[in-house]
Amino acid sequence: MQLLEALPLLGILAGAAIVGALMLIRRRQGELDLRSPAVLFAAIVLGSVVGMLMLIGTFGAMFGNVAGTLNVWFGLINILITAPIMMLIIGFVIAGAWAVGESQAYLVWPQQNVRPFSAWMRGNFRTSEAIEPVTVGYLAAFAALGIITMLGMISPGSHQSSVAALFALNSWPSIIAPLSTGVVTGVSLTVVGGVFAMTYVRLRTKRIWVVVLVGTLAMLSIRSSFSLSQFFPASTAVTPVVYLALTVALVVLYVRSGPLASVTAVFVYIVLINAYPLVLTGNPRHIATGGWVLVASLGFAALAVYGFVRPRAEGTAASMPTHVRRAIDRLRITQEFDVARGVQSQLLPSRAPDSPGLDVAGICVPANEVGGDYFDYFQLEDSRLGIAIGDVSGKGVGAAIYMTLTKSYMVTQAAHTADPARVLSRVNDHLRRNLARGNFVTMAYAIVDVAERRIDYARAGHNPPLLIRADGDGDFLNAPGVTLGAVASSTLDTIMRVETVETRIGDLLLLYTDGVTEAMNVRGDEYGDDRLIALARAMARTPATAKDVVDALLKDVRSFAGRAQQHDDITVVAVRFL
Amino acid sequence: MSKNEGFKVSRRDDGNLTIVYPQGFLDAHTAPDFETELQKAIEGGRVHIIVNCKDLDYISSAGLGVFMGCIEQVRDLGGDIKISNLAPKVFHVFELLGFHQLYDLTPTEEDAAGKFSA
Helix, strand or coil, X not given: XXXXXXXXHHHXXXXXXXXXXXXXXXXXXXCCCCHHHHHHHHXXXXXXXXXXXXXHHCHHHHHHHCCCHHHHHHHHXXXXXXXXXXXXXXXXXXXXXXXXXXXXXXXXXXXXXXXXXXXXXXXXXXXXXHHHHHHHHHHHHHXXXXXXXXXXXXXXXXXXXXXXXXXXXXXXXXXXXXXXXXXXXXXXXXXXXXXXXXXXXXXXXXXXXXXXXXXXHHHHHCCCCCCHHHCCCCCCCXXXXXXXXXXHHHHHHHHHHCHHHHHHHHHHHHHHHHHHHHHHCCCHHHHHHHHHHHXXXXXHHHHHHHHHHCCXXXXXXXXXXXHHHHHHHHHHHHHHHXXXXXXXXXXXXXXXXXXXXXXXXEEEECCCCCCCEEEEXXXXXXXXEEEEEEXXXXXXXXXXXXXXXXXXXXXXXXXCCCCHHHHHHHHHHHHXXXXXXXXXXXXXXXXEEXXXXXXXXXXXXXXXXXXXXXXXXXXXXXXXXXXXXXXXHHHHHHHCCCEEEEXXXXXXXXEECHHHHCXXXXXXXXXXXXXXXXXXXXXXXXXXXXXXXXXXXXXXXXHHHCCCCCCCCEEEEEEEEC | CCCCCCEEEEEEEECCEEEEEEEEEECCCCHHHHHHHHHHHHHCCCCEEEEECCCXXXXXXXHHHHHHHHHHHHHHCXXXXXXXXXXXXXXHHHHHCCHHHCCCEXXXXXXXXXXXXX
């Protein structure tokens, strides 16, 4: 029972911790604006203090209902110590949710929906974009009130009272209380439930029903006062159903029309539901108070009309806060990289070549979004198979562009040249002309002739391929050569030589990039040639398929690297001779 | 935290020779510093350069690219860059790329200086 009572407190503390952590992350990314959250925090605390003062004002009247002095003391302790602390924490959660949620909201909801709310939260009411969401908000509130009123009429035992009526003896809180409750409830529901919770869920899922579900749960847990009790006694079975329906409706309103619409709807709903019981009392003083509250309920409409009639002349881009623009830029870059990654992975073979007598498997695991590693298969005449593996110097986008260039040269040259050294030499010509000085491409190119049982290969500065016999014998293939792009082909041709090796059934040919041998563990040790050849020898002795070999090598490299981050692209091509 | 933590480069002029000392990790982050030092020497008309790598612990492809680009540039100007005192691990990387067949890699700074006077 005690645990159950502590749940809301634990929830608020957990919320504060999550929001605090996210604020630190956003701050590091330079996407945190603290000015408008600070104003929001001050406004919430101030509003709560005013509310509490009014409560203390009526405290005397409540004494009669309290049984025993002890409870009075508990009540006082609650009001004077616990409540202010809770108020500060709740204020922090709401302001923090706004601080971290605003820029993210721009990423997932239509920007024209978020923009007017952002503007209002910064005290800039001169925006023409507010008129639509505010109108929708009023209409939604009227619809909800209409339905609730009809239900109240048909629901037996329903009664009408109001927060305002509680202060009816004192006319100024009667006006202030519904207005401040309306604004604070509207803003906290919208900011915590919508701008924060629903936005973060929306970032992770495309399924809108999940967003609506989470938004509903979040808003219910904020335990806003929809003041339903004024129309339905707490015991009525209908109450939770209506309460749930209203929350779902508010969530849908948020999704469709944005935060300003949902704040408006809650504000108008709460103000009106508090105001017209006063009017209905028939007491002239109460009617006057209720009338003023009704007039005040038009405040949002007045602000929206003012903004519509006299908008500040500035572009929409200029009105967007800097930290929001940064967040949008970051997302755009991430999306562009996703596209680039997709395009690049399409340039690498997705399927093994269909070569009788050969079992081939290859994979490239980039360290970043895009990489400079390259491998390719070329079906040549007389059922020979060309296998190329390459590594562009440097990393990232530059390397990826050069990798694309290298592939196109290889595709054109491999098709009509049978000599691997000639192919590499011609590719070198092209690269020399097009790479910026200081860039180079290492490449190994092997032509496998199954019928003749031989491999002709050339190595342009690339890690030497491995050829291991079925008995585990074998070594690196170290033909002399120089990396592509370093020197003119006339010089390259004097150094690079084609070597030929005979193949037997069961042989394992392994091509790889330095991402394998230079994979580092946390201590800074490299995976190295020795581990590579040991694994290759062990695998060659087994009937492992080419894919088994690739998988085993990747697994071994990963278990060696452990928690160390992959810092270079890893590419492996394995061939088993059947 | 400095982005070039773990890399330093210094330079010494001796007659018409310029000796450059890279220290630590030469990778994509630190390569620009190394290139700047070499370019300063080249722009100052110093084209007989020795890069003494006794304190070079690691070199990535970006670092190798600096060597490649600058050597080509200096050779066009009638000079050369000799590379000395490579640690075995770093020498292996130069060797893999075939650089030992293109550039003078010598065991000591004196050997490199000797290559210039020869």
